Amino acid sequence: MEKETIRLHRANGEEVTIALAEHAGFCFGVGRALSRTEEAAALYGGKGRKINTCGSLIHNQMVIDELLRKGVGMVHAPEEAEKGSILIVRAHGEPKRFYEAAEERGLTVIDATCPFVQRVQKLAEEATKQGHTVVIVGDPLHPEVIGIKGWSDDRALVVQTPQQAQEIRGKELVIVCQTTIRKELLDGVVEELKKNNTILNIYNTICSATRQRQNACGLLAKESDLMVVIGGCDSSNTKKLYEISKKYCENTYFVEFIEDLPLKEVKKCCKIGVAAGASTPERIIKEVIAAMSEAITKDLTEQVEEMNEMEAMMDEIEKSLRLPGRGEIVTGEIVHVTNDYVVVNLGCKKDGVIPKEEMALEQEGQLTDLFKEGDEIQAKVIKTDDGDGNILLSKKKLQVNEHWDEINAALDDKEVVNVKIVKEVKGGVIATYKEVSGFIPMSQLSDHFVEKADEFIGKVLPVKVSRVDQRRNKAVFSHKAFLAEEKAKKIAEIWDKLSVGDVVEGVVMRFTDYGAFVDIGGLDGLLHISEISWGKLKHPQEALSIGEKINVKILSMNAEKGKISLGLKQNVPEPWSVIDEKYEVGQVITGKVVQIKDYGAFVELEPGLDGLVHISEVAYKRVTNIADEISVGQQVSAKILEIDKERKRISLSIKETLEAPAEDAVEEAAEEAPATEEVPEAAETVEEVPAAEEAAEAVETAETAEEAAEE
Helix, strand or coil: CCCEEEEEECCCCCEEEEEECCCCCCCHHHHHHHHHHHHHHHHHHHHCCCEEEECCCCCCHHHHHHHHHCCEEEECCHHHCCCCCEEEECCCCCCHHHHHHHHHCCCEEEECCCHHHHHHHHHHHHHHHCCCEEEEECCCCCHHHHHHHHCCCCCCEEECCHHHHCCCCCCEEEEEECCCCCHHHHHHHHHHHHHHCEEEEECCCCCHHHHHHHHHHHHHHHCCCEEEEECCCCCHHHHHHHHHHHHHCCCEEEECCHHHCCHHHHCCCCEEEEEECCCCCHHHHHHHHHHHHHHHHHHHHHHHHHHHHHHHHHHHHHHCCCCCCCCCEEEEEEEEECCCEEEEECCCCCEEEEEHHHCCCCCCCCHHHHCCCCCEEEEEEEECCCCCCCEEEECHHHHHHHHHHHHHHHHHHCCEEEEEEEEEECCEEEEEECCEEEEEEHHHCCCCCCCCCHHHCCCEEEEEEEEEEHHHCEEEEEHHHHHHHHHHHHHHHHHHHCCCCCEEEEEEEEEECCEEEEECCCCEEEEEHHHCCCCCCCCHHHCCCCCCEEEEEEEEEECCCCEEEEECHHHCCCHHHHHHHHCCCCCEEEEEEEEEECCEEEEEEECCEEEEEEHHHCCCCCCCCHHHCCCCCCEEEEEEEEEECCCCEEEEECHHHCCCCCHHHHHHHHHHCCCCCCCCHHHCCCCCCCHHHHHHHHHHHHHHHHHHHHC
16 A cells, blocks of 8 residues: 555644555565465355465454455365365465475465565575575564475574574575565674674565565654554564564554554544554555544544534524425414315414325314314425415325334334445445435444445345434434444353353464464453463464364453453373373383483473483493484383372483393493483473572563453
């Protein structure tokens, strides 16, 4: 989107500007990937072939949900896709092995990798073939970086900070970078690498659109009182925009959903800037700007409504001085009755006449028998002049008035009525309830931003009545209010059904560094990283995947704040509580090496349960450097020597699972082997942290979880 500025005025005349940064919204690569995906859905959707993207196409849940409704699902690897189906490569790209696996499975691959990312992949592949060491500057967990590394046969080194660059020494390097990082990070890493290595080539592969987006965001932030950065919480480039904006404008807010908007702060500021990440659709940007505009001008709207009420009072005074208009409902006193018509005094300079055929009589009879002089009667104006100087009235037409009564009752009782959308007009649509026509503003047509009302024309929608002016034959409806009420009811029902301790099925919706948000039937709960597994995780995606269905236990509920805390590891026993049922001394187990120390290695039997292989138990020969024998991540077999349940320690032996050498070799090894070193007391667990550091980490984790819940 190009830069644009909206100018508004508050009730006091003060001018407010909302400026949208240049290059906000979809970048070329993301727009191209989405376009290709939608084309595939239109082409293959009705032909019975399944369509999936490999991973989340873009970091925006609303777009992913829309694609799902169009028949585009998601898998995380070619092996998960149905044979013969269609698999779309997202803009981030994939490793070389991905395409080989897809071909083996007979998949049709639609490659939507961003051309800028493809260039980085080719540079990494070529440098690796030439025998050079490739360094990728970026986030090692980002899918783009994982893909680039895959084109270097997974030999490339990934550096995320200048400090990490200090650890690389004595190599001939070719440097590339993630397309969405900041230039300052690349410069800092290169400076450190130059100190201890030979730099063959430096490729600044930061996307030009990323640089333009970041520069535009920084310039706008410098001149703004408040900045709103729009994008998904998992979007790397949106997070960087937020960091840049925060640097120049302290009053910066990260907005993923419309509910995140700080409208109270918006009302206080006169210069508001808006930036958006590369995965943010244009309609969401417009929706955010529209919501801010509505908040800014709300006071002015209320002032206009007060003026309308004043005008209504003036109209009542004027009524006695003017003739009623055509279609108006009037009440008057009967002054004369014949068998052909009734004459009514309307309090103006002309009398009204109701002909017999406009009486809508419920029973047969003469008018003189049914009406008397002095009676009050209500009727509708058909003509302001019947040719004889009178106002032509109709009681029959008052049947329409019953429909207005129903509308008024719905307004008073806050009930729902069904209306039909008949046409689009400026600012909204016209909707009819029986014989009554009403107006639905575009902002009240749905619970999301609507630019064009074409999809609603001809549909019947449930609405709430928000305003009625029967005197002017006007009514205002809101479908958005109905949707909000239904959503609130649904959420209330869900809260009523849930209790602490319940185990419910949920779907993993999105990740953060501190956990995962899980949809448990309409409500999102926080599954903190510490509650996922009895073992230690660095990131939730090590154990979970987006869209995965899991059974979670409700740990706590706070209805007032709308927060629910969930647990997954509680579904299985804590390993030490059932250790006697699964393990015994002498048993041979298979586990993964998770940590290596000078005195031995720690092997994970299962998440939350580790055992120590002392250096003397690694092999029958003398071992001086345990890293020469085994490595972190290696699967090994070991025999259980001791289980200390009180101290929660397990002693293991790898050599006990090996074939013993000849007797003379054993004696020779025994003579050469040093005395068995005692394992330091502080090193008998996988990871010992001083008490002060543990306390600091606990505080930091608690604060992070609390902030996550607030979001």
